Amino acid sequence: MPDFDLLIRGGTLVDGTGAPPRSGDLGVRDGRITALGEVTGDATQTLDASGKVVAPGFVDIHTHYDAQVFWDRMLSISPWHGVTSVVVGNCGFGIAPTRPEHRDLILRTLENVEGMSLAALREGIGEDWPFETFPEFLDAIESRGTAINLGALVGHTPVRLSVLGEASTERAATADEIAEMRCVVAEALAAGALGFATSQSPTHVGYAGRPVPSRAAELEEIEALAGALGEAGHGVMQATVGHGFFLNEMSAIQRKIGRPVSWTALLAGAMGPDGHRGVLAATQDLQRDGVEVIPQVTCRPLMFEYQFKAPFVFESMAVFREVSAADFEGRKRIYADPEFRQKFREQSEKGGLLATGWGRTVISESPSERSLEERNVEEVARERGVHPVDLVLDLALATELEARFRQAVMNTDEEAVAELLAHPTTMLGLSDAGAHASQLCDACFSTHLLGHWVREKGVLTLEQAVRLLTSRSAEVFGIHDRGRLEPGLAGDVVVFDPESVGCSPLRRVKDFPAGADRLVSDAIGIEAVIVNGRLLREHGQDLCDPEGPLPGRLIRGGRA
Numbered sequence: 001m002p003d004f005d006l007l008i009r010g011g012t013l014v015d016g017t018g019a020p021p022r023s024g025d026l027g028v029r030d031g032r033i034t035a036l037g038e039v040t041g042d043a044t045q046t047l048d049a050s051g052k053v054v055a056p057g058f059v060d061i062h063t064h065y066d067a068q069v070f071w072d073r074m075l076s077i078s079p080w081h082g083v084t085s086v087v088v089g090n091c092g093f094g095i096a097p098t099r100p101e102h103r104d105l106i107l108r109t110l111e112n113v114e115g116m117s118l119a120a121l122r123e124g125i126g127e128d129w130p131f132e133t134f135p136e137f138l139d140a141i142e143s144r145g146t147a148i149n150l151g152a153l154v155g156h157t158p159v160r161l162s163v164l165g166e167a168s169t170e171r172a173a174t175a176d177e178i179a180e181m182r183c184v185v186a187e188a189l190a191a192g193a194l195g196f197a198t199s200q201s202p203t204h205v206g207y208a209g210r211p212v213p214s215r216a217a218e219l220e221e222i223e224a225l226a227g228a229l230g231e232a233g234h235g236v237m238q239a240t241v242g243h244g245f246f247l248n249e250m251s252a253i254q255r256k257i258g259r260p261v262s263w264t265a266l267l268a269g270a271m272g273p274d275g276h277r278g279v280l281a282a283t284q285d286l287q288r289d290g291v292e293v294i295p296q297v298t299c300r301p302l303m304f305e306y307q308f309k310a311p312f313v314f315e316s317m318a319v320f321r322e323v324s325a326a327d328f329e330g331r332k333r334i335y336a337d338p339e340f341r342q343k344f345r346e347q348s349e350k351g352g353l354l355a356t357g358w359g360r361t362v363i364s365e366s367p368s369e370r371s372l373e374e375r376n377v378e379e380v381a382r383e384r385g386v387h388p389v390d391l392v393l394d395l396a397l398a399t400e401l402e403a404r405f406r407q408a409v410m411n412t413d414e415e416a417v418a419e420l421l422a423h424p425t426t427m428l429g430l431s432d433a434g435a436h437a438s439q440l441c442d443a444c445f446s447t448h449l450l451g452h453w454v455r456e457k458g459v460l461t462l463e464q465a466v467r468l469l470t471s472r473s474a475e476v477f478g479i480h481d482r483g484r485l486e487p488g489l490a491g492d493v494v495v496f497d498p499e500s501v502g503c504s505p506l507r508r509v510k511d512f513p514a515g516a517d518r519l520v521s522d523a524i525g526i527e528a529v530i531v532n533g534r535l536l537r538e539h540g541q542d543l544c545d546p547e548g549p550l551p552g553r554l555i556r557g558g559r560a
Contacts, residue, residue: 003041004029005533011049011495013037015485016056016470018463026054028491031533036485045535049495052527055466056485057084057148057492058446059473061427062238062264062296064114064435065150066094067107070140071124071513074147074546078433080523081447081503082494084531085474085482085555086433089153091240091264092198092214095125096137096154097162097184103129105166106158108207112324115312115436119514134184135191142554147544148531149492151479151555153238154188156198156214156225157206168213169206178224185228192556194477195235195259198222200242203316209324219245223253230257234557236477237261247282251291259292260476265430266295267302268416276416283425294476296429297420299449300442302410305364305519308335308393309401312439313409319343332401335393345389357407358388365404366395377405418459421449421468427476428468437518444503444521451502451524462498478558490560491533494526501525532560 004027013024013036027035027043035041063086065075078086088094093114098106107125111118130140134154141150160168163181173181185196198214206212222245229235239250241263254261266279279295286293304313309328314320323334334340348358361377372380372395381388395403411417420426433443446469453459460468474483482490504522512518522540529537534551536544544550553560 002044003027004034004043006045006047006491006530006535007039007041007043008047008049008054008493008495009039011052011054013485014053014055014463014466016466016483018467020463021053026485026493028493028530028533031491033485033487033489033491036487047495047528047535049527051497052495053462053498054485055494055496056470056483057494057529057531058082058469059085059477059479059483060431060433060443060446061087061262061473061477062090062429062431063088063433063443064090064093065433066096066152067110067116067121067125068434069146069150070126070144073145073550074542075150075552077441077443077520079148079529079531079537080526080540081444082496082523082526082529083148083443083446084492084494084529085149085151085479087151087153087194087477088434089155089193089197090238091201091204092156092212094152094155094158096131096134096158098129098158099132099162100129102161102165105207106161109157109212112206112312112315113204113212115310115439117438117512117514117516120512120516123513134188134193138191138193138554138556145550146552146554147536147546147550148552149482149555149560150552151194151477153195153197153236154185154193156196156217156222157212159184159225160213160217164213169210169216171216172218173221178221181221182224182228185225186232189228189232189235189557192554193235194479194555194558195237196226196229197238198225199240200245201240202242203312204240205315205324209315209321215242219249223256226253226257226259229259234478235259238264240264247279247286247293250293251286254291254293260294261292262294262296262427262429262476264296266297266420266426267410268413268420269410273413273416276420280419280423280425287425294425294427297417297426298411298428298430298442299417299421299445299453301408301412302440303406303408304436304439305404305406306439307401307404308396310439312436313407317347319347328401332397335397341389341393345387348389357409360412361388361392361405361407363395363403364406365402366399367402368395368398414457418453418457421453422459422464427472437512438508438516439519441506441519441521444523447501447503447523447526450496450498455498455501479555480558481560491530493528493530495528497525497527499525
């Protein structure tokens with residue numbers, strides 16, 4: 001019998017701890033790393049990693065694959081870019097627990113708040129959901145199998161909807177309802193949830209233009225549900241911040257529950273040109289005092305490509321409330337209304353990160369006037385003597401709302417992004433893989449980090465970047481058996497070429513249920529992806545049958 005199932009020879013080992021790289025081999029047997037360094041023995045399968053980096057599989061803690069996992073067990077495109085473990089349920093969104101009578105409401109919420117195609121959601125999950133409770137949701141994923149490992153947070157929005165029904169978007173909960181919700185969260189943690197997630201973000205607008213249920217919760221309710229983490233003695237709280245829910249509130253909760261709080265997202269430009277520095281300083285003071293409040297940062301500009309039939313970037317504006325509540329024909333009528341346009345112009349001129357930025361907006365697709373594609377909105381509006389608002393709405397209406405616009409919203413100042421990435425208090429997050437599929441694609445964050453910020457910019461060393469992609473995320477989210485190259489830990493490994501690693505420009509494909517489209521990015525320089533000791537991808541190709549047995553595992557309570 002061979003000594004190893006898989007032997008990776010002659011690579012540069014970057015172990016995920018931040019330690020300097022070293023040359024060596026890596027042996028895997030029975031899904032676990034069993035040897036590192038100068039390894040002797042034979043193997044069933046041997047990979048030559050000469051000139052390549054051998055690192056732990058990347059851990060993406062901020063995804064929204066909650067629904068996609070039911071039609072795409074490969075969880076594409078994350079493994080293309082070296083990701084071997086993902087966490088779903090972020091921002092308090094998800095599809096469990098969900099009562100049968102609330103299924104369409106939760107899907108319509110995801111349609112609005114996470115830019116998901118409702119037709120794709122309905123067809124992809126099907127009419128017969130194989131779960132109702134959160135434990136049943138985990139069981140359903142585990143029984144189906146996945147290409148990579150998956151852990152889940154229990155989300156405040158589905159928990160609240162399951163207990164309060166449609167009133168969950170409108171009012172505070174009673175003491176009895178809070179107690180019932182806390183029991184649901186405790187049940188989820190006992191079944192293996194990695195933690196509890198919530199949102200107070202004003203950009204999070206759900207079905208019929210209503211705020212998502214978690215936004216109707218008072219601070220007392222959030223504290224009570226997060227308290228289930230302290231009671232269980234494990235789990236992380238993930239929060240999307242909003243008015244009245246920021247560092248003071250999160251640090252108070254962290255002190256009470258004794259569990260990490262990771263929040264989304266600290267972005268360059270979100271609080272003015274230098275606003276991130278004050279947040280970093282305050283966070284450093286908190287962490288020095290032992291308060292585990294950790295901001296998530298991202299290495300890519302927050303770039304949205306949107307249509308006015310799904311105007312996510314504007315839905316936090318008061319003038320768009322009627323748009324969010326309207327159907328397709330209703331939206332067209334509103335966009336043609338001079339009074340609406342006047343209000344939109346006035347509000348967009350007042351400022352606000354999501355509402356302005358015509359100078360940073362490009363017409364990416366214009367079926368009625370192809371000559372305008374890839375041209376700047378502000379420049380075209382100036383040429384035509386119209387306001388940018390009128391230009392984009394006219395183009396939208398002329399194309400049955402099919403025209404697309406691409407806007408750089410935040411995180412565009414590279415000097416500020418470099419500060420965020422290199423700061424010791426932060427962690428990587430907000431890939432949003434699985435969400436806003438037709439509007440953005442940041443599931444390629446890992447290869448972008450290695451190509452742009454390590455090789456091209458030199459902002460991070462190779463070992464610093466790999467640590468951010470692996471052990472840092474695993475430690476904060478309590479994933480105990482992954483994120484490092486160490487004997488006894490899971491055989492999740494990525495082999496990449498440091499001289500070429502990166503990601504391609506985005507391209508649009510139509511491979512979702514109901515013919516829905518999405519943006520994808522191809523990986524460059526990812527030579528091999530190994531999950532639990534099994535070679536999943538090599539040279540950019542899947543080696544596992546998507547319909548057959550897959551190597552991924554469900555991560556329950558921090559371990560698979």
